[in-house]
Amino acid sequence: MTESSKDKSIPGKHSEPDTPARKRKYIFVTGGVISSLGKGITAAGLGALLENRGLKVSLQKFDPYLNVDPGTMSPFQHGEVYVLDDGAETDLDLGHYERFTHTRLTRFNNLTSGQVYQKVLENERNGAYLGKTVQVIPHVTDEIQKRIYELGNDSDCDVLITEIGGTTGDIEGLPFLEAIRELALDVGWENTLFLHVTYVPFIKAAGELKTKPTQQSVAKLREIGIAPQIIVCRCEQPLGKELRKKISVFCNVPYEAVIEEKDVEHTIYEVPLMLQRERLDELVCKSLDLKTEPADMQDWQETIRKLIAPQHRVRVGVVGKYIELNDAYKSVYEAIIHGGVSNDCAVEIEKVEAEEIEKDEGEHTLRGLNGILVPGGFGERGIDGKVKAAQYARENNIPYFGLCLGMQIAVIEFARNVLGLQKANSLEFEPKTPDPVIAMMDDQRKVTKKGGTMRLGSQECVLLKGSRAAEFYGADSVRERHRHRFEFNNEYKKNFEKAGMVFSGLSKDGKLVEMVELPDHPFYLACQFHPEFQSKPNSPHPLFSNFIRMCLENKSANH
Numbered sequence: 001m002t003e004s005s006k007d008k009s010i011p012g013k014h015s016e017p018d019t020p021a022r023k024r025k026y027i028f029v030t031g032g033v034i035s036s037l038g039k040g041i042t043a044a045g046l047g048a049l050l051e052n053r054g055l056k057v058s059l060q061k062f063d064p065y066l067n068v069d070p071g072t073m074s075p076f077q078h079g080e081v082y083v084l085d086d087g088a089e090t091d092l093d094l095g096h097y098e099r100f101t102h103t104r105l106t107r108f109n110n111l112t113s114g115q116v117y118q119k120v121l122e123n124e125r126n127g128a129y130l131g132k133t134v135q136v137i138p139h140v141t142d143e144i145q146k147r148i149y150e151l152g153n154d155s156d157c158d159v160l161i162t163e164i165g166g167t168t169g170d171i172e173g174l175p176f177l178e179a180i181r182e183l184a185l186d187v188g189w190e191n192t193l194f195l196h197v198t199y200v201p202f203i204k205a206a207g208e209l210k211t212k213p214t215q216q217s218v219a220k221l222r223e224i225g226i227a228p229q230i231i232v233c234r235c236e237q238p239l240g241k242e243l244r245k246k247i248s249v250f251c252n253v254p255y256e257a258v259i260e261e262k263d264v265e266h267t268i269y270e271v272p273l274m275l276q277r278e279r280l281d282e283l284v285c286k287s288l289d290l291k292t293e294p295a296d297m298q299d300w301q302e303t304i305r306k307l308i309a310p311q312h313r314v315r316v317g318v319v320g321k322y323i324e325l326n327d328a329y330k331s332v333y334e335a336i337i338h339g340g341v342s343n344d345c346a347v348e349i350e351k352v353e354a355e356e357i358e359k360d361e362g363e364h365t366l367r368g369l370n371g372i373l374v375p376g377g378f379g380e381r382g383i384d385g386k387v388k389a390a391q392y393a394r395e396n397n398i399p400y401f402g403l404c405l406g407m408q409i410a411v412i413e414f415a416r417n418v419l420g421l422q423k424a425n426s427l428e429f430e431p432k433t434p435d436p437v438i439a440m441m442d443d444q445r446k447v448t449k450k451g452g453t454m455r456l457g458s459q460e461c462v463l464l465k466g467s468r469a470a471e472f473y474g475a476d477s478v479r480e481r482h483r484h485r486f487e488f489n490n491e492y493k494k495n496f497e498k499a500g501m502v503f504s505g506l507s508k509d510g511k512l513v514e515m516v517e518l519p520d521h522p523f524y525l526a527c528q529f530h531p532e533f534q535s536k537p538n539s540p541h542p543l544f545s546n547f548i549r550m551c552l553e554n555k556s557a558n559h
């Protein structure tokens with residue numbers, strides 16, 4: 001600590017208000033050795049177990065990068081941008097939190113270094129620290145702690161699970177680690193738990209699992225004053241007694257606190273059950289003195305059973321431009337799998353690179369698919385391939401499901417190939433098109449800033465009586481999450497309607513097209529919103545369920 005920070009206020013100035021009835025518990029999940037270990041799934045899995053023990057849980061993700069939110073990052077850099085009801089553009093781990101638990105998430109559940117620094121600098125300009133030197137400790141760390149306490153209070157949870165993004169040893173993660181170390185002092189160690197997720201690699205040539213990286217990453221944490229009480233070991237092979245013992249001794253945790261989290265065999269939804277078998281939740285409750293019944297995971301087991309041994313199988317093509325990156329369409333892939341669960345059906349997802357279709361005259365890439373889905377996206381690359389995929393689906397009676405950009409693609413295709421407007425396009429891809437069937441929304445025209453400025457979050461969509469959309473939802477109106485700047489151009493509405501396209505969902509004021517469908521096609525349905533963000537394994541989204549149902553019918557019709 002530097003000289004000038006000695007005049008910092010004593011840690012604890014944000015201490016939570018007294019809650020005599022119960023003391024809130026804080027679990028911090030850190031990651032060691034490498035990224036992409038599935039910390040988010042581990043945190044979400046633990047959340048699911050604690051919820052099923054009757055506890056009120058909230059989950060929070062800290063991202064140490066300087067972007068204010070991931071909304072401005074390419075999916076190639078960061079994977080999918082997950083959108084919440086309140087319109088926050090967040091890290092994809094929040095998707096896992098929502099799919100695994102019932103916790104209600106808002107923009108306060110995801111904090112980036114960018115937001116922290118923005119706030120601290122704003123405070124500084126407003127004179128909040130007058131006379132003081134503004135420093136990482138205490139000003140940045142205080143701001144981080146504040147966000148932990150605020151979320152705890154707002155969500156009124158029994159347990160707050162905070163996941164720290166990145167890997168131990170990253171320079172940018174240090175303020176977060178310092179903040180949680182201090183927080184443990186404030187709230188008492190008996191109310192805090194540090195859980196470290198690490199990697200135990202299998203070295204093929206030696207035929208052995210190696211614990212050294214785990215030892216070193218724990219040592220790195222201890223260096224900054226955090227001694228993890230639970231070590232979750234991600235591994236491809238079982239740990240075995242000897243290795244558990246070794247990790248226990250070298251990392252200074254009891255033997256039972258070395259948790260094996262082996263790669264799951266079938267689905268990530270097995271993770272909570274695996275953690276339960278390892279008695280993670282029991283251990284957590286014991287350490288935090290939480291008295292509950294064991295977690296009732298019957299429902300969850302039932303879902304897993306359906307996922308593991310389905311009767312049927314279909315092949316669905318997802319046509320995109322970030323196809324090589326698994327995380328780029330995370331929620332879409334998950335929602336497709338959920339749609340399979342409600343149909344007792346395994347879905348083989350064929351990841352189709354849109355540009356490949358452009359080159360492929362005979363549409364070989366699409367042949368044999370039982371359904372085609374075009375997800376959201378931005379920018380011109382791959383658009384013609386996606387239009388071709390939509391045309392192929394429409395002309396060959398193959399179920400087509402368009403999400404956001406996928407709806408705009410369906411509209412462009414219809415304009416070009418049914419209405420004969422050969423140069424029809426979206427103004428996003430061709431500003432000089434003579435037929436802008438997709439145009440920029442009015443209130444987007446004035447927008448110049450990029451971050452958080454699209455039409456975002458939950459909006460009402462009114463469904464047309466008698467339409468497929470209304471039938472699938474079983475409702476007159478729904479709320480779905482959005483993230484777009486462009487919309488269907490209403491000047492073309494009459495032409496489209498005359499040629500058979502039905503506008504089955506509209507915004508509440510009737511001005512924005514939210515859903516389109518073709519009634520004489522087995523399933524040709526597209527929406528301007530992102531239903532994938534509201535699907536869960538144990539409550540699949542109705543549009544995805546019906547899409548997979550029709551893919552199955554397509555399969556049986558072709559055999």
Ligand code: GLN
Nearest residue numbers: 376377404405484485486
């Ligand atoms: N790029 C399109 C728009 O901004 C679609 C956005 C999306 O698919 N999320 O309207």
